[in-house]
Amino acid sequence: MLELQHISYTVQEGETTLGILKDVSLTIGDGRLVVFTGPNGGGKTTLARIIMGLAQPTAGRILWNGQDVTDLGITERSRLGISYGFQQPPRFKGLTVRDLLTISSGDDHLSKDQCCQYLTRVGLCANDYLDREVDVSLSGGEVKRIEIATILARNSSLMIFDEPEAGIDLWSFARLTETFEQIHARHSATMVIISHQERIISLADEVVVVGDGTIRHRGTAREVLPRILADTLGGCPVLEKEAMAQ
Ligand SMILES: Nc1ncnc2c1ncn2[C@@H]1O[C@H](COP(=O)(O)OP(=O)(O)OP(=O)(O)O)[C@@H](O)[C@H]1O
Numbered sequence: 001m002l003e004l005q006h007i008s009y010t011v012q013e014g015e016t017t018l019g020i021l022k023d024v025s026l027t028i029g030d031g032r033l034v035v036f037t038g039p040n041g042g043g044k045t046t047l048a049r050i051i052m053g054l055a056q057p058t059a060g061r062i063l064w065n066g067q068d069v070t071d072l073g074i075t076e077r078s079r080l081g082i083s084y085g086f087q088q089p090p091r092f093k094g095l096t097v098r099d100l101l102t103i104s105s106g107d108d109h110l111s112k113d114q115c116c117q118y119l120t121r122v123g124l125c126a127n128d129y130l131d132r133e134v135d136v137s138l139s140g141g142e143v144k145r146i147e148i149a150t151i152l153a154r155n156s157s158l159m160i161f162d163e164p165e166a167g168i169d170l171w172s173f174a175r176l177t178e179t180f181e182q183i184h185a186r187h188s189a190t191m192v193i194i195s196h197q198e199r200i201i202s203l204a205d206e207v208v209v210v211g212d213g214t215i216r217h218r219g220t221a222r223e224v225l226p227r228i229l230a231d232t233l234g235g236c237p238v239l240e241k242e243a244m245a246q
């Protein structure tokens, strides 16, 4: 179980303190699939980075399976079964796809067949990719899918995916949602998926709408989707103010 208790995150910009996350509390049970959604800049990635240990909260505690992990680094959290797929994955010049999958799985003798299974789940053909370097020669969507395959290979108990749909074509996206559905059906991992896609939102046990550094709504997809649609029909407050003044 993942527990976020009163998480706040501020950054200093000159004289001003910006509140990026404001007293966010959330509990996610084992095997659950939770989708974080909400407007750009709302705080979703920051929350994911805080869960992974890539950013340190200014206040609050993070508990994973009852253990306080707030002061642990990414390596230790990774050992405890937490993994995170970046919104914009890094490239690894000099390392092949096979190397990355082998490192992620922790199995020095990962077979070609096993590599192939992970790559197939994200819609890639192992023959075309296993020996490719994860450098600039790969397209954005390819790098994104390879990173997701490495998370699957890691077999973590908490998988966090940051906009897995970004840059991915419709065919691979369909394969990817199937993969998420299968993991969820087997209850083999807890998943936090940051997404703007209705298809992914509809897979969730719970949808958490993060906006302006707070949780705006929580509920099932059926409850939350109409509220998101109502929210997005609102206009830009600055333009509205200007229109009123005219
Ligand atoms: N180190 C920082 N310094 C200044 N502002 C920051 C910093 N880190 C995050 N922010 C701001 O915090 C807000 C939340 O960012 P975050 O990346 O968490 O949003 P998001 O919900 O993931 O958005 P998107 O949907 O665009 O990916 C943004 O306005 C961002 O500019």
Ligand SMILES: [Mg+2]
Residues within 6 Å of the ligand: 044, 045, 046, 087, 162
């Ligand atoms: Mg983000």
